Amino acid sequence: MRRASIVALCLATALAGCDLAPHYVRPVSAAPAQWPTGAAYGAEQSGTAGLPWRTMVTNPKLRQVIEMALANSRDLRTSIAGVASARAQYHVERSYQLPTVTAGAGATIQRGIRSSALDTNSYDANAGMSGFEIDLFGRLRNQTKEAFETYLSTESGMRATKLTLVAETATAYATLASDRDLLTIAQDTVASGQRSLALTRSLFGSGLASAGDVQSAITIVEQAKSDVANQTTLVAQDRNALELLVGAPVPDGLLPASLAELDDTIGNVPAGLSSDVLLQRPDVVEAEHSLKSANASIGAARAAFFPTITLTSAIGVASTALSSLFTGGALSWNVAPSASVPIFGGTNTGNLQYARAQRDYYTAEYEKAVQSAFKDVADGLARRGTITDQRGAQDRLSAASAKAYSLADAQYRAGTGTFLDALTDQRTLYAAQQTRVATVLTDISNRIALYKAIGADPSL
Numbered sequence: 478m479r480r481a482s483i484v485a486l487c488l489a490t491a492l493a494g495c496d497l498a499p500h501y502v503r504p505v506s507a508a509p510a511q512w513p514t515g516a517a518y519g520a521e522q523s524g525t526a527g528l529p530w531r532t533m534v535t536n537p538k539l540r541q542v543i544e545m546a547l548a549n550s551r552d553l554r555t556s557i558a559g560v561a562s563a564r565a566q567y568h569v570e571r572s573y574q575l576p577t578v579t580a581g582a583g584a585t586i587q588r589g590i591r592s593s594a595l596d597t598n599s600y601d602a603n604a605g606m607s608g609f610e611i612d613l614f615g616r617l618r619n620q621t622k623e624a625f626e627t628y629l630s631t632e633s634g635m636r637a638t639k640l641t642l643v644a645e646t647a648t649a650y651a652t653l654a655s656d657r658d659l660l661t662i663a664q665d666t667v668a669s670g671q672r673s674l675a676l677t678r679s680l681f682g683s684g685l686a687s688a689g690d691v692q693s694a695i696t697i698v699e700q701a702k703s704d705v706a707n708q709t710t711l712v713a714q715d716r717n718a719l720e721l722l723v724g725a726p727v728p729d730g731l732l733p734a735s736l737a738e739l740d741d742t743i744g745n746v747p748a749g750l751s752s753d754v755l756l757q758r759p760d761v762v763e764a765e766h767s768l769k770s771a772n773a774s775i776g777a778a779r780a781a782f783f784p785t786i787t788l789t790s791a792i793g794v795a796s797t798a799l800s801s802l803f804t805g806g807a808l809s810w811n812v813a814p815s816a817s818v819p820i821f822g823g824t825n826t827g828n829l830q831y832a833r834a835q836r837d838y839y840t841a842e843y844e845k846a847v848q849s850a851f852k853d854v855a856d857g858l859a860r861r862g863t864i865t866d867q868r869g870a871q872d873r874l875s876a877a878s879a880k881a882y883s884l885a886d887a888q889y890r891a892g893t894g895t896f897l898d899a900l901t902d903q904r905t906l907y908a909a910q911q912t913r914v915a916t917v918l919t920d921i922s923n924r925i926a927l928y929k930a931i932g933a934d935p936s937l
Contacts, residue, residue, distance in 0.1 A: 498617045498622070498776025499836075501769055508752050508851035512858055519862035526749030527933025530643045533924070536742035538731045539650050542723060546646045547639065556631075556638040563628040574617050589836030611787070616780035619773045625886060626770035632764050637759035639937040644929035646722045647743070648922050653715035654733035655918040660708035661735075662910045663701050669903070670698035673886070677896060690896040697903055716888040736917045744919055745861065746928045755850040758932030764846040768839040775836055778829040786814065845935040853930035861924045864916075871909070871916045878906040 500915040512521070534540055547553065612618055680686035720727050733739060748754075755761055819825055882902035888894025928934070 481580065488739065495613065495780075496618065496776060497779035498615070498619050498773050499529070501772050503765065504768075504840055506752070506756070506845055506847055508755065508847050510752055511750065512748060512752060515830065517859040517862050519858070521750055524619055524747055524749060525933075526747055526754040527884070527931045527935075528744065528928065529934055529936040530647075530928065530935065531744055533744045533745070533928055534647060534742065536739055538733065539647060539739065539742070542650060542719070542727060542731055543643055544644050545725060545727070546642055546723045550642050550722065551724055552636070553638055553642055554881060556635040559626070560631045560635050562720065563624070563631040567621070567624040567628045570617075570621040580741040584841065587830060591790060613786060614783040616783075616785075618779050619776035619780065622773040623770045623777065626766045626773060626869075630766035630770065633759050633763035633766060636937050637932075639705045639761060639935060640759055640929055640932055642722065643816070643934075644925050646719070647925045649719040649722055650714065650919045651736065651739055651743075651918060651925070652674050653712065653719055654710045654736045654739055655914050656708055656715050657733065658735050658914045659911060660712055662914070663704035663708055665700060666701035666903075667705060667906050671696065673903070674698055676877055676890065686896060691736045694898050697900060697907075701907070736914065736921065739921055740917060743924050745924055746931055747925065748858060748931055752929060754933055755847060755854070758850050760932070761843070761846045761850055761936075762917065764843040765840070768836070768843045771836040771839045775832045778825070778832040780792070781825045782819065789814075850930065850932070854927065857923055857927035857930050860919070866925060868916055868920060871913045873891040875909045875913045877904070878902065882906045 512518070514521070530543065531540065532709070534543065564672050674691070677686050677694045681688065681691050715731070756765075766876070882905070885899040885902040889896055889899040904930055
């Protein structure tokens with residue numbers, strides 16, 4: 478009898494090791510192994526890819542604003558709640574692999590009104606488990622693994638949310654700075670245009686300028702005034718967008734005055750030589766955990782075709798006297814195993830087909846996540862490779878335009894030049910200044926975008 482019990486126990490243990498889930502193999506990367514090269518790209522960068530955001534951002538005001546966002550963002554709080562929910566669900570699934578033991582005690586006392594023969598006492602105490610499934614084919618184990626991988630996926634999703642929040646907050650901060658610069662340029666152009674308009678009207682009154690010159694001077698003033706109104710709106714909207722990301726009002730003292738104060742305080746994030754770094758990007762890791770979860774669900778769906786064995790057992794004592802409840806002879810026990818197996822009908826076939834289709838879906842999602850990540854980094858590197866030349870050319874264009882307008886305006890005031898030349902140069906300068914601000918913003922935004930695209934921030 479003892480030998481048979483040992484054999485049965487060994488057999489159950491061996492069967493309990495069955496795992497019907499397919500062996501997981503990470504899909505081959507759908508992206509090239511190396512970053513692209515060519516005329517748009519700079520020199521290859523060796524070394525470790527990625528930077529912590531506090532290393533990339535050295536501007537003290539922007540650092541404080543990002544810290545506020547990480548502390549207050551409702552999107553991040555939602556993500557954290559999702560992680561907590563997934564972790565709790567994993568614990569629920571894990572508990573199904575362990576028996577639940579319950580205990581109870583009771584007493585029944587009956588007394589007759591006229592005859593003591595009707596008097597009865599009975600006492601009982603018991604402990605046992607009900608409906609515990611012996612996981613011979615790994616159904617519960619794979620459901621637990623599925624829940625665990627879902628939990629890890631949501632945890633990676635939270636890291637991706639943090640990464641996105643840092644990048645979007647920094648970008649919104651830089652956008653606010655650029656619109657403040659554009660507002661200043663528009664205001665300066667209004668002041669300059671009004672001086673030219675006053676002079677032109679004076680010359681027109683003396684017969685030295687035409688009515689057309691006066692109207693042309695009005696156009697530059699009104700265009701700049703329109704831009705002042707528009708930029709005033711954009712600055713207010715930029716602040717609203719920033720405070721939505723931060724999740725709280727941002728004090729005036731923490732707002733940027735101009736792009737100039739940010740330009741040298743946001744660094745370039747190294748990309749390294751290999752694209753393998755993308756496999757650690759939070760959204761890619763999230764996609765892989767979702768794939769692993771789908772892989773485990775196949776094992777659970779396969780196990781549903783095999784018998785389900787449950788065990789209900791109880792051990793207890795019963796007696797007519799409380800004093801003898803725990804003495805010999807009062808002990809009783811029972812074990813009630815049962816097994817069920819599907820024969821016809823049911824949803825098992827459909828569930829297995831669905832699990833396989835989900836695995837294929839998440840495989841494609843994972844491969845697409847890797848490809849998208851590669852594109853994001855490649856786009857950022859292409860912009861980085863040319864932005865220095867673009868900024869240099871734009872700086873020279875702005876300087877030349879300012880000098881040309883200064884000379885044309887001086888000649889017009891001295892009566893040796895035409896108003897049309899001065900007006901044309903003023904418009905050219907205005908456009909060049911606006912484009913220069915946009916180019917600086919593109920540079921700063923690209924540095925931030927590369928930080929997010931590479932996704933290697935160990936501090937999150």
